[in-house]
Amino acid sequence: MGSDILQNYDAEAVKEMLQSSGYSDKAIQYYVERKGMGKLEEANQITELTGPCGDTMKVFLKIEDDKIQDAKIQVLGCPGAISSAMVAMDMAKGKTLEEAKTITEGVIFKELENIPDQKQHCIQLTVKTLQNAIEEYQKGNNHKEG
Ligand code: FES
Numbered sequence: 001m002g003s004d005i006l007q008n009y010d011a012e013a014v015k016e017m018l019q020s021s022g023y024s025d026k027a028i029q030y031y032v033e034r035k036g037m038g039k040l041e042e043a044n045q046i047t048e049l050t051g052p053c054g055d056t057m058k059v060f061l062k063i064e065d066d067k068i069q070d071a072k073i074q075v076l077g078c079p080g081a082i083s084s085a086m087v088a089m090d091m092a093k094g095k096t097l098e099e100a101k102t103i104t105e106g107v108i109f110k111e112l113e114n115i116p117d118q119k120q121h122c123i124q125l126t127v128k129t130l131q132n133a134i135e136e137y138q139k140g141n142n143h144k145e146g
Contacts, residue, residue, distance in 0.1 A: 018079055024113035027083045034082065036089025040072040047133035051125035055081050059133045061092070068092045068100055073129070080119030084126040087111045097134050103127065 011032065018028050040060035048058040055077030062070040071092045073085045087108050092100050105123045109115070115123070 022114060022116035023079065023083070024115070027079075027112040027115050030083040030086040030112065031079050034086060036072055036086045036093075037075065037082070038072045039074060040070055042070070043072075045133050045137040047129060047136055049125065049129040049132055051077075051081075051121065051128075053077075053121065053125075055122070055125065057081065057085060057125060057129040059089075059129050061133055061137065063097070063137055066097050068095050068097070077125070078119070078122060080115050080122030081125060083112055083115065084108050084123040085129075088126045088130050092130060097138065100134055101131065103130060 015028055015032070018031065019025075023031070040062055042062045043060035045061040045063055046058065047061075048056060050056045055075075057077065058074040060072045060074075061068055071089045073089055075082050075085045077085075088103055091103050091107070091111070095103075105120070105127050108123050108126060109120070112123075
C-alpha cells in the first residue's frame with residue numbers, strides 16, 4: 001500500500017474510529033505502524049491466501065536452516081487483518097519453523113489485547129496464511145515469483 005495514500009487520511013480520526021469499535025491501543029499501534037507490511041525481495045517462500053470474506057494476504061518468508069530470518073506480508077484487508085498480520089510477522093521473525101507453528105489465533109489475540117468479536121476470523125486468515133506458507137515450504141512447494 002502506498003504511503004502517499006496513508007498521508008492523505010486523518011490518522012487521528014481513524015484511531016478514534018478504531019477505538020470506538022473495540023480495538024485496543026496496542027492493536028491500533030500495530031495497524032498504524034505496519035512494520036511487517038510489504039514485499040520481501042529475498043523471500044524463498046511466498047504464499048497467498050484469500051479468506052471467505054474476500055480479503056487476501058500474501059506472505060513472504062526468507063527461510064534459512066529451517067529458521068525464518070525475515071518475514072513480510074501484503075494485506076488487502078480490514079484493520080483486524082492488518083493488525084493481526086503485523087503481529088504474526090513480528091513473532092515469526094527469528095523463529096524456527098517448528099517454533100513458528102505455535103503462532104496460533106490465541107497467541108495473536110493475546111498480543112493484540114483486543115479487537116472486535118466479529119474480527120476474530122481476520123486473525124484466523126493471518127494464522128492460516130502463515131501456517132500454509134510453512135507447510136508449503138516443508139513440502140518443498142515454495143512458490144517463488146519471477
Ligand atoms: Fe476480511 Fe477482516 S474482514 S480479514
